[in-house]
Structures are given as C-alpha cells and as structure tokens.
Amino acid sequence: MIFEKRIRAILLSPFRKIIGKRYLKYDIFNKHFDIFGKRSCHCFYYKVISISTSIALISRFYFRSVKPKWSIEVIPASYIEPLSSISKNLIVLSVASGTDIDKNTFIKELIKQIKCRELKEQDIDIYYVESDIYKNNTYKASLYKGYGTVVSNIDLYDWSSSIDQIKSFFIPKSDKSLIDQTSIIKNVTYDTFERDVIHASSEKTPLLLMYYDDSCLMCFLLRPLFNSLAARVKDSAKIKFARYNIERNDIHDLSPQISATPTFVLYRGGQNPEKWDEYRPADLINRIIETKSNERDGMSEIIELAELSVLEQSVFIRLQLFVVLSLWNLYLLELQNKLINTHKIQQNKLSFSHIEDLLAISLSIVGNNDLLTENNAVNNTLNLDRLIGYSDAVNRRDFQEIFYESIKKDMSRSDTIEENIDYILDEIKGCCEDYLTIKGLFE
Numbered sequence: 001m002i003f004e005k006r007i008r009a010i011l012l013s014p015f016r017k018i019i020g021k022r023y024l025k026y027d028i029f030n031k032h033f034d035i036f037g038k039r040s041c042h043c044f045y046y047k048v049i050s051i052s053t054s055i056a057l058i059s060r061f062y063f064r065s066v067k068p069k070w071s072i073e074v075i076p077a078s079y080i081e082p083l084s085s086i087s088k089n090l091i092v093l094s095v096a097s098g099t100d101i102d103k104n105t106f107i108k109e110l111i112k113q114i115k116c117r118e119l120k121e122q123d124i125d126i127y128y129v130e131s132d133i134y135k136n137n138t139y140k141a142s143l144y145k146g147y148g149t150v151v152s153n154i155d156l157y158d159w160s161s162s163i164d165q166i167k168s169f170f171i172p173k174s175d176k177s178l179i180d181q182t183s184i185i186k187n188v189t190y191d192t193f194e195r196d197v198i199h200a201s202s203e204k205t206p207l208l209l210m211y212y213d214d215s216c217l218m219c220f221l222l223r224p225l226f227n228s229l230a231a232r233v234k235d236s237a238k239i240k241f242a243r244y245n246i247e248r249n250d251i252h253d254l255s256p257q258i259s260a261t262p263t264f265v266l267y268r269g270g271q272n273p274e275k276w277d278e279y280r281p282a283d284l285i286n287r288i289i290e291t292k293s294n295e296r297d298g299m300s301e302i303i304e305l306a307e308l309s310v311l312e313q314s315v316f317i318r319l320q321l322f323v324v325l326s327l328w329n330l331y332l333l334e335l336q337n338k339l340i341n342t343h344k345i346q347q348n349k350l351s352f353s354h355i356e357d358l359l360a361i362s363l364s365i366v367g368n369n370d371l372l373t374e375n376n377a378v379n380n381t382l383n384l385d386r387l388i389g390y391s392d393a394v395n396r397r398d399f400q401e402i403f404y405e406s407i408k409k410d411m412s413r414s415d416t417i418e419e420n421i422d423y424i425l426d427e428i429k430g431c432c433e434d435y436l437t438i439k440g441l442f443e
Contacts, residue, residue: 072101072111075127083127084148085259088251089170093128093156094140101128107139110156113163122170143169146251147259175248183414185230185241193252196242201267206291207240211263213247214411215404218279219262221315223410224417225281228311229288231416239291266291281312314417320384321424322410324362326403327393328431331355333402335438352439354388359432361387366429 072093075083084090091114093107101107111126113119139156143166152169156162174190188196188209201207210226212219230241244255251258256265256273264276264284276287285308335355361384384390393399415423 072126072128074101075129077129077131079127080129080142081148083125084144084151086147087125087144088147088253089122089124090144090148091124091126091166092142092144093126094131094142095128097130097132099130106156106158110162114166119167119170124170141166145170146246147257149246149251149259173248173250175245177248184227184416185243188242188244188249190249190252193244194254197267198254198269200242201240202269203271205238205240207242207267208288208291209265209267210241210243211246211258211265212243212261212411213245214408215247216261217407220407220410221319222262222279222281222284223413224318224415224420225284225311225315227414228314228416228418229285229308232308232311233288239288281315282309285309285312311417314421318417318421318424321365321421321428322406323384323394323403324358324365325424325427325431326399326406327358327387327390328362328428328435329402329406330393330396330399331358332431332434333398335435339438354393355435357388359435362428362432366425366432 075092080092083092093110095101095104095107099107107128114124114126141154141156141162143152143154144150154162154165172190174192176189176191186196197207197209210219210222212223226241226243233239246258246261256275262279264279264287266274266276268274276284289308331354335352410420413420413423
C-alpha cells in the first residue's frame with residue numbers, strides 16, 4: 001500500500017461521505033471499502049482511485065476559487081479615448097443600460113472566445129459601456145490597436161462571426177510588398193522588425209528608424225531628404241537608416257508608442273530606444289551629425305554641417321517645384337475639358353493668361369542649371385505668389401485632390417532629394433511641351 005489507512009481515510013473522506021449518504025449507511029460502507037482496499041487483486045485500482053479522487057477534489061476547489069471568471073468592468077464613455085491611448089489593444093463593448101453582463105450568455109461566450117489562446121497573446125484589454133440607444137440583444141464593439149491609431153467598429157450578431165472579425169482585426173498587419181522594394185534605406189515591416197531593427201543595431205552602430213505614412217505632408221517633405229542623408233553618410237558614418245510605414249504595418253511590440261508621423265527613433269540593439277522630437281530638416285541633420293561619432297573635432301563637424309545644409313535648402317525648393325507641377329496638372333486637365341466642351345468657334349475666346357504666366361516661370365526654372373546652389377536666383381525664380389490666379393488655384397478642391405494624390409504616388413519612390421528634383425523638373429518640362437503642342441493647334 002502506498003497510503004496508510006489513516007492517510008487513505010483522510011484523502012477519501014469526502015468520497016466516502018458522498019456515497020455513504022446517497023447509497024449506503026456510512027459505517028457499513030467504510031467496512032466494505034476497507035476490505036476492498038486490503039485485497040491484493042484490487043490494490044492497484046485502489047491506489048489509482050485514491051490519487052485520482054484527490055486530484056479531482058483539488059482541481060474542483062481550484063477552478064471554483066482560484067481561476068478568474070470571464071468578467072469585464074464597466075466604464076463611462078468619456079474614458080474610452082484616454083484608455084485607447086495607453087492600451088496597445090482595446091475592445092469596448094456597447095450594451096443596453098441595465099444589461100447583466102455576468103448572466104448574459106452571448107457576452108460571456110464572446111469574452112471567453114476573445115480570451116482564447118490566439119487572441120490572448122495580443123494582450124487585449126476589454127471593457128463595456130452602457131447606453132440607452134441600444135436595445136436588448138443589440139451590441140456593438142469598438143476595436144482599438146496600436147494605442148488608438150487604428151480603430152474599427154463592428155455590430156455583434158453572433159459570437160462566431162464576431163470573433164472572426166475581431167481576430168482578423170487584431171492579427172498583426174505586415175506589408176510584404178515592401179520587402180523586395182529596392183531602396184537606399186531598408187523598408188522594415190512588422191514581420192522583419194526584430195531582425196532588421198533590433199538585431200541589426202548596436203551601441204556602436206545605432207539605427208535611425210523613420211515612422212511615416214503615405215498621406216502625411218511632412219513625411220513627403222522628409223522622405224527624399226532622409227534618403228539623401230543615408231546616401232551621404234553611408235560610407236563614413238557608424239549609423240544605419242531604415243523606415244517603417246505605420247499605415248501598412250502595425251506597431252511592433254518592441255517599438256515605443258507612435259502617435260504621429262513623422263517620428264524618428266534611434267535604436268541601439270536591446271537598449272531602450274531613443275525617441276527624437278526633432279523632425280524639421282535642420283534639426284534632423286544636426287542630430288544625425290551628433291550621433292554619427294562621439295569622437296570628432298569641431299572643424300570636421302562644421303564642414304559636414306555646411307555640406308548637408310544644401311540638402312535643407314533643397315527641401316523647400318522641392319516643395320515649390322511640386323506645387324508648380326500640381327498646377328500644371330490642374331491647368332492641363334482644365335484646358336482639356338474646356339476644349340472638349342467649347343464649340344470650335346468659341347475656342348479662340350478662351351483665356352490662357354494664367355497658363356502663359358505659369359509657362360514663363362516654368363521655363364525659367366527648367367533652364368536654371370544652378371537651381372540648388374544660387375539661393376538668390378532661386379528665391380526670385382520661385383516666387384509663386386506673383387503667378388496670375390495662384391492664391392485662388394491652390395485653394396480649389398480639385399487642386400488639393402491632385403496635390404495629395406501626387407504625394408501618395410511620390411511616397412512609393414525611393415530616390416534621393418537631388419534625384420527627385422530632377423524627376424520633377426523633367427515632369428514640368430513635359431507639361432510645358434504638352435501645353436505648347438495644344439497651343440499650336442489654335443494658331
């Protein structure tokens with residue numbers, strides 16, 4: 001026997017009482033049970049019953065007293081926004097006022113499925129709010145991830161379809177289309193973050209990661225500048241560059257909270273990442289020079305700062321050129337529509353003075369070979385305020401649509417700021433040639 005009679009009696013005491021009360025007299029059952037335990041043929045089975053019963057009783061106590069229940073906390077609606085900014089993943093259920101969550105079968109099953117193994121790894125916080133606008137058995141879920149940067153609202157009808165929607169929302173998003181894209185700097189995705197950022201950086205070789213999205217104007221301005229800085233310091237500096245699209249990738253667990261773009265974060269392997277507040281071109285250039293090397297003399301830093309300052313001036317020039325190109329796209333589209341909708345006899349009466357003015361300034365830009373070096377000439381040449389109808393044109397809705405659509409297309413490019421300016425100049429030159437061709441048809 002593994003257990004003595006006294007120990008066996010303690011372990012099986014509840015078992016004996018239950019059977020004795022329901023089926024036999026307590027003393028009679030004890031007598032027969034002890035005889036059964038002493039028989040050698042039943043010795044093994046008796047041991048198994050003793051151990052199994054003990055485990056069952058302990059497990060029953062654990063699951064009733066220790067294991068947490070599937071319950072959630074009610075919060076006021078005003079708490080949702082601050083909670084979403086501090087919770088990486090958050091679900092807020094909207095239910096009718098007076099709903100007993102603990103007794104509601106649908107909600108209980110929904111919460112149980114949300115806390116399943118697949119979604120448990122996502123560290124999801126769950127709350128609910130009560131509202132008079134919802135009727136009984138009508139529920140809604142607001143889903144937040146990335147510290148509130150991505151939001152989705154779904155209506156809950158049955159827990160199986162709702163769980164599928166919730167799972168698909170919280171499964172980390174990673175843009176595989178950027179992996180094979182050739183660029184001066186590496187495009188990091190959610191799946192490659194740990195390899196390309198954490199493991200690729202160290203104390204001696206830090207990595208500067210630019211967080212951006214495709215519709216951000218400031219990201220558009222800094223995109224080619226960031227590439228140019230990476231190209232300039234590639235061979236001489238102990239610093240790496242990479243970028244991360246938060247519109248196409250979820251924020252990684254090893255990343256700090258990102259609430260706006262552009263955001264620059266310096267990684268040094270497993271150390272805490274350093275978030276930079278600077279995103280203006282001049283400040284960004286200065287911080288990169290400071291980070292490049294702790295051991296440099298003042299003169300070399302001054303020389304390098306002067307060389308990189310040319311890039312800062314190029315940011316403003318590129319923006320102006322981009323506005324000129326957007327104006328051309330607007331005017332040419334407008335001209336095309338007028339020619340289609342205007343009778344041939346009336347076409348000679350069309351006014352092209354605003355296009356002629358844009359043509360003059362465009363030809364002076366395209367013909368300026370020292371566009372990036374002669375600052376005075378640049379400022380005079382790109383004085384766009386003197387263009388006829390400029391202020392009215394840039395405030396038009398169709399111009400804004402063309403401008404921001406062009407920004408999204410430009411964000412997919414991987415050229416430097418010098419290369420991008422050359423590209424825009426070629427596009428402007430092409431627009432001038434298109435206009436002159438159309439104009440020649442009426443002369």
